Amino acid sequence: MTFDLVAHDPQTKARAGVLTTDHGTIQTPIFMPVGTAGSVKAVHQREVKEDINAQIILGNTYHLYLRPGLDTLRKAGGLHKFNGWDRPILTDSGGYQVYSLSETRKIKEEGVKFRSHIDGSHHLFTPEGVMDIQRVIGADIIMAFDECTPWPCEYDYARKSMDMTHRWLKRCIERIDSTEPLYGYEQQLFPIVQGSTFRDLRKQSAEFIAAQGRAGNAIGGLSVGEPAELMYEMTELCCDILPADKPRYLMGVGTPANILENIALGVDMFDCVLPTRNARNGMLFTTQGIINIKNKKWEQDFSPIDEELGGYASTFYSKSYVRHLFHASEYLAGMVSSVHNLTFYLWLVRNAREQILAGTFREWKEKMVKQLMVRL
Structure with a gap:
């Protein structure tokens, strides 16, 4: 196993690296x-x-x-x-x-x-x-x-x-x-x-x-x-x-x-178990904030869960449909939500890495922390 540091953010202690194992490489964070x-x-x-x-x-x-x-x-x-x-x-x-x-x-x-x-x-x-x-x-x-x-x-x-x-x-x-x-x-x-x-x-x-x-x-x-x-x-x-x-x-x-x-x-x-555990309870993390998909406000919102995020589950299924799945007690509700939340978490660390490489992590982090805590 090897670990190579490739970049440091100039304003924080954040760093980007490559961890190499016999089963493949891992880009950190x-x-x-x-x-x-x-x-x-x-x-x-x-x-x-x-x-x-x-x-x-x-x-x-x-x-x-x-x-x-x-x-x-x-x-x-x-x-x-x-x-x-x-x-x-x-x-x-x-x-x-x-x-x-x-x-x-x-x-x-x-x-x-x-x-x-x-x-x-x-x-x-x-x-x-x-x-x-x-x-x-x-x-x-x-x-x-x-x-x-x-x-x-x-x-x-x-x-x-x-x-x-x-x-x-x-x-x-x-x-x-x-x-x-x-x-x-x-x-x-x-x-x-x-x-x-x-x-x-x-x-x-x-x-x-x-x-x-x-x-x-x-x-x-x-x-x-x-x-x-x-x-x-x-x-x-x-x-x-x-x-x-x-x-x-x-x-x-x-x-x-x-x-x-x-x-x-x-x-x-x-x-952390949080993204999948919360997904099974109807809490979705998005690039714009946190959604309780069970709430009535999403009943007729036919827009994708998170179009900006990308990924099949996040862009194919509408908020209205996923809300319906939860209220109908369909297994698919937890499946779609789990894939979405994990897609979000991997998107988050991938973007953090890109910002570290660009030297702009601190400003991006401060903006994202505020944005991601918003309850939609």
């Missing part, structure tokens, strides 16, 4: 559609690739481990073969899912014991085991096993959790460096900065992560309920410490405005 169980919800692989033009998608270790399970994935030849996606894949280690299972898991130095949300069966995730699972899944980029702390969080808990995440990282590195990929292509481990919203802990964690010298680095534990300004403060602190010549991945973020503001702070990679 980039948004990764979330395919938790090996599938981006309500969207065909062909649409993800050809209509949305996603350059990389995300899968989840916890969910893929539970089903289809490691035996099926190994026999299929890994997730790329199993789901037919021939571009890069990143897998989240399951740390966030463990965080969300607070009532059915126990965290110890060894790892995390948890009960399956599917059948209640008991399982143990250790740093070594999570590395082995991600070898079987076969993602190009694999995440270290960490604990994602809640917000708000007591300082002592955040410090102890961060220290344990660092110890777990050392075990992840030892395991991944002593094993080989299973399918003949390279896999790279990204460590994760933690420390909640405490500046001294974030600084300590970012310095520890940077010292590991891995191919890329992630910032975790944000977008868990903290105010946006706190998120930006912690992100900027981390980006100022993490190596400039390695990709920086801000996990689980976020709204269109969040993405643009964090690009301005030096982040290269993003993922």
Whole structure:
């Protein structure tokens, strides 16, 4: 894996780069559609690739481990073969899912014991085991096993959790460096900065992560309920410490405005369930602002969802028709809306990149942040 920086915005810390993997290149900044169980919800692989033009998608270790399970994935030849996606894949280690299972898991130095949300069966995730699972899944980029702390969080808990995440990282590195990929292509481990919203802990964690010298680095534990300004403060602190010549991945973020503001702070990679989750509830992101397509005002609006955006779903279907689909409880409503919202997110980061290359990102970003928060 290589990462080449090709441009910096002169007025912000935004940068444009090219991340090269064995499954293809990724132009950054980039948004990764979330395919938790090996599938981006309500969207065909062909649409993800050809209509949305996603350059990389995300899968989840916890969910893929539970089903289809490691035996099926190994026999299929890994997730790329199993789901037919021939571009890069990143897998989240399951740390966030463990965080969300607070009532059915126990965290110890060894790892995390948890009960399956599917059948209640008991399982143990250790740093070594999570590395082995991600070898079987076969993602190009694999995440270290960490604990994602809640917000708000007591300082002592955040410090102890961060220290344990660092110890777990050392075990992840030892395991991944002593094993080989299973399918003949390279896999790279990204460590994760933690420390909640405490500046001294974030600084300590970012310095520890940077010292590991891995191919890329992630910032975790944000977008868990903290105010946006706190998120930006912690992100900027981390980006100022993490190596400039390695990709920086801000996990689980976020709204269109969040993405643009964090690009301005030096982040290269993003993922979030927001575009598809909101799509299934009728909230559409457009170049002119946010639409609740279920509202009566769209009942007889026969204009395309977003003609400026381009893309089949956004320009073929009218607002009136998509509103009708929701009120008729048609599956197509969520499908069209999901494709549209993901098309918008990829349009957003692609345009951000073009503005960085042109040296005009700051002015464009400030205009877009205001425009994209408008409720139509």
